[in-house]
Amino acid sequence: MINTVSTTPFEGQKPGTSGLRKKVSVFQQPRYVDNFVQSIMDCLDGTEGATLVVGGDGRFFNREAIQIVIRMAAAKGFGRIVVGRGGILSTPAASNLIRKLKAFGGIVLSASHNPGGPEGDFGIKYNVGNGGPAPEKVTDAIYARTQTVDRLAYEDAPDVDLDRIGETQVGGATVAVIDPVADYQALMETLFDFDRIRALFASGFRMRFDAMSAVTGPYAKAILEGALGAPAGTVVNGTPLPDFGGHHPDPNLVHAKELYDLAMSADAPDLCAASDGDGDRNLIIGKGLSVTPSDSLAVLAANAHLAKGYAQGISGVARSMPTSAAADRVAAAKGINIFETPTGWKFFGNLLDAGLVTICGEESAGTGSNHVREKDGLWAVLLWLDILAARRESVAQIVREHWATYGRNYYSRHDYEEVASEGANALMAGLRGALPALKGKRFGALEVANADDFAYHDPVDGSDSKNQGVRILFADGSRLIYRLSGTGTAGATLRVYIDRYVADPAQHGLDTQDALADLIALSRDLAGIARHTGRTEPSVIT
Ligand code: VG1
Ligand code: CO
Numbered sequence: 338m339i340n341t342v343s344t345t346p347f348e349g350q351k352p353g354t355s356g357l358r359k360k361v362s363v364f365q366q367p368r369y370v371d372n373f374v375q376s377i378m379d380c381l382d383g384t385e386g387a388t389l390v391v392g393g394d395g396r397f398f399n400r401e402a403i404q405i406v407i408r409m410a411a412a413k414g415f416g417r418i419v420v421g422r423g424g425i426l427s428t429p430a431a432s433n434l435i436r437k438l439k440a441f442g443g444i445v446l447s448a449s450h451n452p453g454g455p456e457g458d459f460g461i462k463y464n465v466g467n468g469g470p471a472p473e474k475v476t477d478a479i480y481a482r483t484q485t486v487d488r489l490a491y492e493d494a495p496d497v498d499l500d501r502i503g504e505t506q507v508g509g510a511t512v513a514v515i516d517p518v519a520d521y522q523a524l525m526e527t528l529f530d531f532d533r534i535r536a537l538f539a540s541g542f543r544m545r546f547d548a549m550s551a552v553t554g555p556y557a558k559a560i561l562e563g564a565l566g567a568p569a570g571t572v573v574n575g576t577p578l579p580d581f582g583g584h585h586p587d588p589n590l591v592h593a594k595e596l597y598d599l600a601m602s603a604d605a606p607d608l609c610a611a612s613d614g615d616g617d618r619n620l621i622i623g624k625g626l627s628v629t630p631s632d633s634l635a636v637l638a639a640n641a642h643l644a645k646g647y648a649q650g651i652s653g654v655a656r657s658m659p660t661s662a663a664a665d666r667v668a669a670a671k672g673i674n675i676f677e678t679p680t681g682w683k684f685f686g687n688l689l690d691a692g693l694v695t696i697c698g699e700e701s702a703g704t705g706s707n708h709v710r711e712k713d714g715l716w717a718v719l720l721w722l723d724i725l726a727a728r729r730e731s732v733a734q735i736v737r738e739h740w741a742t743y744g745r746n747y748y749s750r751h752d753y754e755e756v757a758s759e760g761a762n763a764l765m766a767g768l769r770g771a772l773p774a775l776k777g778k779r780f781g782a783l784e785v786a787n788a789d790d791f792a793y794h795d796p797v798d799g800s801d802s803k804n805q806g807v808r809i810l811f812a813d814g815s816r817l818i819y820r821l822s823g824t825g826t827a828g829a830t831l832r833v834y835i836d837r838y839v840a841d842p843a844q845h846g847l848d849t850q851d852a853l854a855d856l857i858a859l860s861r862d863l864a865g866i867a868r869h870t871g872r873t874e875p876s877v878i879t
Contacts, residue, residue, distance in 0.1 A: 653668065682711055753866065
């Protein structure tokens with residue numbers, strides 16, 4: 338039986354870079370989740386009897402939200418609702434399931450790298466039938482619907498036991514609770530040479546993988562310690578916790594500091610790696626050398642052919658605009674496609690579907706390929722492992738050789754988190770206003786060759802996305818980029834991306850912040866960061 342109740346819209350249910358993200362307390366308001374999920378349902382056509390994939394990163398409120406989604410999806414007419422046991426599905430595993438089951442789409446409950454727990458954040462994201470995040474035209478339609486939604490429809494049924502593998506009937510829908518890891522692991526086995534990686538571990542190769550008490554723990558344990566024979570204890574913080582143990586599950590040098598310190602110590606393992614809340618980001622640190630995500634993308638693109646899943650070569654690479662151009666040099670050398678897209682994985686979907694690119698990446702520690710339509714943290718770690726097993730060189734050797742071949746992009750992102758929105762908006766408006774006059778201006782040795790607000794024309798569906806970030810491009814190839822985060826839940830976060838290309842191998846051993854010092858100072862002056870935000874230093878440097 339379907340129950341229908343009336344509702345009134347909530348303001349601000351606008352999906353950002355990656356779905357709707359708010360404080361848990363916002364989601365806990367009566368009807369808040371329901372309104373958003375109903376708005377998604379109201380935008381879907383042809384769901385009768387179709388399959389929906391549902392899962393999340395295990396954070397606080399995950400289970401409650403999933404029960405609401407199940408009742409509403411059943412009322413919508415979905416015939417099969419596939420849920421990961423315990424409500425767990427990493428974002429890439431959800432993407433894989435949508436594709437494998439030819440599902441209509443999926444709902445991913447996650448606020449990714451944002452902190453969890455009752456005081457933390459929650460999020461809901463809709464993915465379409467290719468397994469990827471809904472494109473802008475879909476998220477725009479969902480947002481429009483949230484502003485008019487007036488009734489909620491639920492299948493009248495008790496909660497589904499999410500911890501028991503098996504099937505339950507909820508109205509006309511069969512709810513299948515499945516093992517969240519098995520299908521994902523099977524996919525990884527088709528891409529990488531597990532025997533070769535097993536031999537690497539057997540030869541004494543040591544690794545530490547920090548799952549940050551988030552969703553990748555079960556995946557990493559099954560694959561690294563199970564299938565690949567890495568010693569027990571290789572995976573740390575491997576149990577997903579609703580509050581991530583009180584940590585920020587963001588694999589960067591600030592929030593994964595313990596791992597970083599280990600990698601820099603005398604007793605460093607050969608590889609240190611980590612993933613984020615929902616398992617789509619990755620951090621790669623070799624003995625004594627942390628690999629900048631933009632470099633990781635370039636190294637993976639240059640070496641992917643060593644893995645069996647990419648042995649036939651890659652068709653192209655796409656990177657988000659703020660990501661350094663290191664991958665562009667690899668693409669140029671290989672004579673393959675290169676695309677520059679706005680921030681957010683949703684912009685890669687069309688390029689991947691059309692076969693124009695095989696590998697994609699973002700400076701924010703996201704790398705992935707055409708195997709799914711999300712970035713994939715464990716995939717990136719396994720590709721690195723497979724390359725290390727094939728080359729039998731260290732991470733540092735591979736990266737240094739890469740720089741020697743292609744040149745080095747010194748790269749850093751400075752985040753000014755949770756600043757007042759008015760100041761952040763004024764700063765961006767000021768920069769946009771200053772753009773026309775910037776061209777040709779000199780700042781010491783730096784001359785502005787071009788300055789604009791990044792716009793993207795999707796070559797596949799012809800859509801246009803404007804105002805995607807202010808770029809100041811210098812004559813020597815250096816760049817300063819400014820944008821406001823679309824994933825935060827408190828105030829505004831200003832992201833400043835600083836990039837400098839250095840060809841000369843004699844200059845490849847500098848400290849990144851030193852190598853960028855003049856650009857960093859200019860980034861603050863030019864935008865008036867202290868004046869607009871009251872901050873003289875960033876809160877996170879990656
Ligand atoms: C950030 C990153 C972006 C990434 C997004 C989602 O967005 O910059 O590259 O795609 O998070 O990542 P923003 O708008 O805050 O800069 V995750 O791991 O949430 O799914
Ligand atoms: Co994530």
